[in-house]
Amino acid sequence: MKTKQEFITDLQQVVAPYADEGVDVEQITEATNFTEDLGVDSASLVDIVLDVEEKYQIEIDNESMERMFTVGAAIEIIEEKLAAT
Amino acid sequence: MRRRVVITGLGVVAPNGVGVNAFTNALRNGVSGITHFEELDRLNFSCQIGGMPTLTEEHKAAYFSPLQRRGYKSTGILYGGIAGMEAWEDADLPRYEDVNFNVGVIFGAGILGSEVYRTAIHKVDEGQARRLGSTVVPQIMTSGISALLAGNIGAGNVVTTNSSACSTGTEAILMAYDRISAGKAECILAGSTSEGGPYVWGGFDAMRVMSYKHNHEPTKASRPMSASASGFVPGCGAGALVLESLERAQQRGATIYAEVAGGHINSGGQRNGGTMTAPNAVAIRKCISEALINSHVTGEEIDYINGHLTATIKDPNEIESWSAVLGRDRNSFPFINSLKAMNGHCLAASGSIESVSAILQMNQNFVFAALNSEDLHPEIEQLVSRERIPLKTQAAELKIVAKASFGFGDVNSCIIFKQFAE
Numbered sequence: 001m002k003t004k005q006e007f008i009t010d011l012q013q014v015v016a017p018y019a020d021e022g023v024d025v026e027q028i029t030e031a032t033n034f035t036e037d038l039g040v041d042s043a044s045l046v047d048i049v050l051d052v053e054e055k056y057q058i059e060i061d062n063e064s065m066e067r068m069f070t071v072g073a074a075i076e077i078i079e080e081k082l083a084a085t
Numbered sequence: 086m087r088r089r090v091v092i093t094g095l096g097v098v099a100p101n102g103v104g105v106n107a108f109t110n111a112l113r114n115g116v117s118g119i120t121h122f123e124e125l126d127r128l129n130f131s132c133q134i135g136g137m138p139t140l141t142e143e144h145k146a147a148y149f150s151p152l153q154r155r156g157y158k159s160t161g162i163l164y165g166g167i168a169g170m171e172a173w174e175d176a177d178l179p180r181y182e183d184v185n186f187n188v189g190v191i192f193g194a195g196i197l198g199s200e201v202y203r204t205a206i207h208k209v210d211e212g213q214a215r216r217l218g219s220t221v222v223p224q225i226m227t228s229g230i231s232a233l234l235a236g237n238i239g240a241g242n243v244v245t246t247n248s249s250a251c252s253t254g255t256e257a258i259l260m261a262y263d264r265i266s267a268g269k270a271e272c273i274l275a276g277s278t279s280e281g282g283p284y285v286w287g288g289f290d291a292m293r294v295m296s297y298k299h300n301h302e303p304t305k306a307s308r309p310m311s312a313s314a315s316g317f318v319p320g321c322g323a324g325a326l327v328l329e330s331l332e333r334a335q336q337r338g339a340t341i342y343a344e345v346a347g348g349h350i351n352s353g354g355q356r357n358g359g360t361m362t363a364p365n366a367v368a369i370r371k372c373i374s375e376a377l378i379n380s381h382v383t384g385e386e387i388d389y390i391n392g393h394l395t396a397t398i399k400d401p402n403e404i405e406s407w408s409a410v411l412g413r414d415r416n417s418f419p420f421i422n423s424l425k426a427m428n429g430h431c432l433a434a435s436g437s438i439e440s441v442s443a444i445l446q447m448n449q450n451f452v453f454a455a456l457n458s459e460d461l462h463p464e465i466e467q468l469v470s471r472e473r474i475p476l477k478t479q480a481a482e483l484k485i486v487a488k489a490s491f492g493f494g495d496v497n498s499c500i501i502f503k504q505f506a507e
Contacts, residue, residue, distance in 0.1 A: 041360045046292055062131055062297055 018044040030072030093339040094176025094327030096168040100136030112453040117304035132295035134303040136320030136429035156220035159198040164323035165230040165278030172325035181239030189242030193253035193277035195433030198225030242270040250492030254436025279434035281321030308457040309394040309423035317395040320429030324437030347380030348500035359495040376499035384411035388483040391443040394423035401464040426456035436490040447483040
């Protein structure tokens, strides 16, 4: 299993295309909120989830997606799904 | 000098009723048209329910010739063709023998011919394009529905299909009103149509904007204004209205359902919080207030609102906007409901089907039940008292009503109908 820092680096890359211009993705931490800090709207969040599923070969169900507000929450969900496979 | 415009015909194909009579009964009795689709389950959709009108061979035979029935399979064409011709015949208007340059058609769609396109794509991929037949193009060109109706009636004024997502239907009626009011047409068949099924609804399912929590209880799934609203339920169908100059309507002794007092169309530009899928509240408020100004009506005078209210988390925001613009006290707020509770969100057809429901209520003095709003959202309860969002069909005298639609793309339209008086 990857470390938290490795997941954060992964997610910085995944999120980069969707974040607001002027956001420095290298500043992203576990506490970063997708909507409030990165300007990612709910439609783009769907695409981010698809990219994450593709990257880790996991499936993120609707209930999990509903609690994915922050990078930290996303990492928890990814770890959960990876542990299950 | 802007001319007065009235509504002289209505037609509808809705999940809870095909034809104005069946539809009106369904409204009065709170009948839901939402059912579970085994196909959507099989295709792994999160939201496996939807609203789809049930068309019989009789429905089709009433308004489509045998040759037309042979060629036309697209449900968007069928829904729009039936609703449009029902409205035309309801207005007691003929299929003209010679082209009538004073009569037009503005009939919107979001997507058209999806089932036909799918078959065509497979044939083309197999190198069989020459075997497509003559009716593919007229069904998949988005203007296919307005062209069909125009050919049926002999319309020679504007014949077009507008498209503005969920705002399409309301926009079509306003465009027709503008044209007649400005003296550029005498009569326009206006409305919109939308298809359903997996190919049309799949994209929305993918966006996770639809409710997936009520697959086992379809009629409870679409919950506009409720605290437990969890996304919209998709629908499809068509709504149609005949708009006519007051002069012409009176000249031929037409039955007048209502008058179009005015309205407004605008966009939020996807700025100030607006995005492709979420509205710019400033623009919504401006749309409503301009509609009132253009109609020479004040916020005090609105008796009823047919909301856009899709059963997403945005419902309270919409109520806030209505409240802010109309300036009405919670206990004397206009009656308000959303047809989406019974029929789901009929996408491009929503504005026209819902406008028909608004006119029927005003014309017949009732307000249909706001189904599935028993657990009213607390933010809404603060602005509108429970009595104004009736849980059972209620008799009410409605003199002036407002209908608004807010579509993907951050586009808005708001129309004001009023009882006709000389």
